[in-house]
Amino acid sequence: MISTAYAMGGGQGAPGAQAGGFGDWSFIIMMVVIFAIFYFLMIRPQQKKQKELKALLDNLAYGDLVMTTGGIHGKITGLADAVITLEIADKVRIKIARSAIGAVLQKAGAPVTPATKS
Numbered sequence: 001m002i003s004t005a006y007a008m009g010g011g012q013g014a015p016g017a018q019a020g021g022f023g024d025w026s027f028i029i030m031m032v033v034i035f036a037i038f039y040f041l042m043i044r045p046q047q048k049k050q051k052e053l054k055a056l057l058d059n060l061a062y063g064d065l066v067m068t069t070g071g072i073h074g075k076i077t078g079l080a081d082a083v084i085t086l087e088i089a090d091k092v093r094i095k096i097a098r099s100a101i102g103a104v105l106q107k108a109g110a111p112v113t114p115a116t117k118s
């Protein structure tokens with residue numbers, strides 16, 4: 001086993017030392033670059049998306065047409081801190097968690113835009 005270490009260059013100088021002495025710094029620089037890439041490609045966009053969703057949930061109002069994360073479409077008829085009442089059909093109302101709202105399809109009082117066929 002020791003002969004293998006010498007064959008790989010482990011027998012030259014102190015263990016862990018590399019020629020030029022830049023080995024430790026190159027590893028640190030590489031790790032910083034990898035973290036920066038992860039931050040700008042994964043962490044930052046996710047934080048931005050969470051901010052937008054929080055703003056969307058904070059700005060819900062009576063009469064908004066919304067879609068839940070489960071795909072249920074309805075009109076907001078009741079608002080509380082954590083619970084929203086949706087009217088999904090005439091005289092059919094359900095209570096859902098505020099966090100289950102996935103999208104606002106139409107704000108209350110906004111003009112109705114007809115769906116276009118492609």
